[in-house]
Amino acid sequence: MAHPLEALLALQEKDRKILKLQREIRDIPTRKAEVESQLDRAKAQLAIAHDAQMKVESDLKQLEIEVESHREKIVRYKQQQMDAQNNEQYRALLHEVAAEEKSISELEDREIELMEQLEGSKKAITERDAEMKEEDEGICEEQEMLAERLEEVHEDLERVIAARERLVSNVESASLIKKYERLFANKGDFAVVRVENDHCKGCNMRVPPQVVNDALNPAKLVICNYCGRMLVNL
Numbered sequence: 478m479a480h481p482l483e484a485l486l487a488l489q490e491k492d493r494k495i496l497k498l499q500r501e502i503r504d505i506p507t508r509k510a511e512v513e514s515q516l517d518r519a520k521a522q523l524a525i526a527h528d529a530q531m532k533v534e535s536d537l538k539q540l541e542i543e544v545e546s547h548r549e550k551i552v553r554y555k556q557q558q559m560d561a562q563n564n565e566q567y568r569a570l571l572h573e574v575a576a577e578e579k580s581i582s583e584l585e586d587r588e589i590e591l592m593e594q595l596e597g598s599k600k601a602i603t604e605r606d607a608e609m610k611e612e613d614e615g616i617c618e619e620q621e622m623l624a625e626r627l628e629e630v631h632e633d634l635e636r637v638i639a640a641r642e643r644l645v646s647n648v649e650s651a652s653l654i655k656k657y658e659r660l661f662a663n664k665g666d667f668a669v670v671r672v673e674n675d676h677c678k679g680c681n682m683r684v685p686p687q688v689v690n691d692a693l694n695p696a697k698l699v700i701c702n703y704c705g706r707m708l709v710n711l
């Protein structure tokens with residue numbers, strides 16, 4: 478007579494596979510979302526770099542406008558110089574021109590700084606862009622892979638569930654299956670375990686000789702005193 482738990486061991490093997498596949502199905506959307514948020518972060522960084530560049534460009538334009546207005550003033554002062562009535566007036570205008578030129582020179586220094594900044598940020602954007610493209614491609618590939626894997630896992634799951642259904646008829650009684658299923662759901666890993674070297678393989682505790690012996694007996698349903706799993710000594 479075959480031990481009735483032998484059929485349960487086979488069933489349990491399928492149930493463990495089912496659990497593993499279900500877990501994978503649950504995890505795939507999380508992995509997809511992680512990959513997507515990684516891309517979103519890269520996009521946000523690129524947008525920040527673009528904004529920074531636009532700010533520098535607009536500052537530069539503003540500087541040019543300012544320089545232009547100082548230049549216009551110089552032209553005006555020089556015209557007034559030619560119409561100057563006396564030396565005092567002439568010198569005052571000279572001062573004005575000098576002050577304007579000084580302002581222009583300061584603005585031009587700032588302009589050079591900004592242009593250097595602009596060059597740097599343009600270079601950074603080009604690099605980021607290239608990185609993003611590469612990352613984008615990698616992510617597309619990964620998404621495809623995950624979608625394919627999801628399909629595979631669903632197919633596997635269907636197959637394993639069908640195989641499990643076929644095994645159910647081998648189990649001696651419906652009440653034994655119910656008991657097993659409750660225990661399996663409760664433990665989350667094993668409901669039926671072997672006795673090996675007088676130890677329960679579920680919790681690794683040493684079981685009494687009587688239990689080791691009973692676990693050999695197909696007529697007896699033996700439960701580990703420590704972890705509550707069904708014991709079989711095959």
Ligand SMILES: [Zn+2]
Binds near residue numbers: 678680701702705706
């Ligand atoms: Zn145990």
